Amino acid sequence: AQSVTQLDSQVPVFEEAPVELRCNYSSSVSVYLFWYVQYPNQGLQLLLKYLSGSTLVKGINGFEAEFNKSQTSFHLRKPSVHISDTAEYFCAVSDAGGTSYGKLTFGQGTILTVHP
Amino acid sequence: DAGVIQSPRHEVTEMGQEVTLRCKPISGHDYLFWYRQTMMRGLELLIYFNNNVPIDDSGMPEDRFSAKMPNASFSTLKIQPSEPRDSAVYFCASSSRGPYGYTFGSGTRLTVV
Numbered sequence: 001a002q003s004v005t006q007l008d009s010q011v012p013v014f015e016e017a018p019v020e021l022r023c024n025y026s027s028s029v030s031v032y033l034f035w036y037v038q039y040p041n042q043g044l045q046l047l048l049k050y051l052s053g054s055t056l057v058k059g060i061n062g063f064e065a066e067f068n069k070s071q072t073s074f075h076l077r078k079p080s081v082h083i084s085d086t087a088e089y090f091c092a093v094s095d096a097g098g099t100s101y102g103k104l105t106f107g108q109g110t111i112l113t114v115h116p
Numbered sequence: 117d118a119g120v121i122q123s124p125r126h127e128v129t130e131m132g133q134e135v136t137l138r139c140k141p142i143s144g145h146d147y148l149f150w151y152r153q154t155m156m157r158g159l160e161l162l163i164y165f166n167n168n169v170p171i172d173d174s175g176m177p178e179d180r181f182s183a184k185m186p187n188a189s190f191s192t193l194k195i196q197p198s199e200p201r202d203s204a205v206y207f208c209a210s211s212s213r214g215p216y217g218y219t220f221g222s223g224t225r226l227t228v229v
Contacts (some may be wrong), residue, residue, distance in 0.1 A: 043120075043207055043220030044159075090159065094214070102147050102214040103172060106159040 002027040006107035021076040023091035030096040033074040120221035128227045134196040141210030151207040198228045
C-alpha cells in the first residue's frame, strides 16, 4: 500500500518570495505522483502530475515539481508566489498498475499562506 | 461541460436520521470516487467504482455507510443512521483515465447535530 507524507502542515511566506512544499511517498511499486490545490470552499484542482519521463514537471500557475526516486520525494516549488496562491496543497500518489490502479492516496495537506 | 455535480452543497441533519449524498460524474468518465475530508483525518477514500462496479470499499467506515452507482451518470452515498462524527465534507470525483484525470466536485458539507 502507498502512503504520502507532507512534511509541513503550514507554510507562511511573503509575496514574491520562492516557496517549496515538501512531499515524501512510500510504495513498493512504480507510482504516479500528483499535486492538487484546494481553495476555500472548493473541490481539488490538479496542479501537475508525474507519470514517466522527465523528472521535472511543470504545471499550472507557475508551479513545478521534481520527482526524486532515490529519495522518494516529489517537492513542489514556485520561484515567486502571489497572494492568490494562498490555498491548501495536497500531494497524492497512485500505483502505476496492479489491483489498486485508479486509486489516489492523498497526504494531509499543506496550507500555504502568502503575506503581502 | 458542467463538471462533477454534487448535491446538496450543504446538509444539516439530526443524529439518527438518514442522509443521502448525490453525485453526477462527467459524461464518459468510467471511474467514480467518494472521498471524505475532515480536519483530523484529511482526505480519505471511502469507495470507488469502475464502470459502475464497486472496486474497493475498504475505506467505508462501517455498515452505516453504503454507496451505489446504478448507472454511469449517477451515484449515491448513504449514511443511516447518521452520527455527529460523520460531520465532514464529502467529495465525489470522476475520471476517464484512471488516477491521472480526476475531476472533483465542489463537495457536500455535512453537519450532524
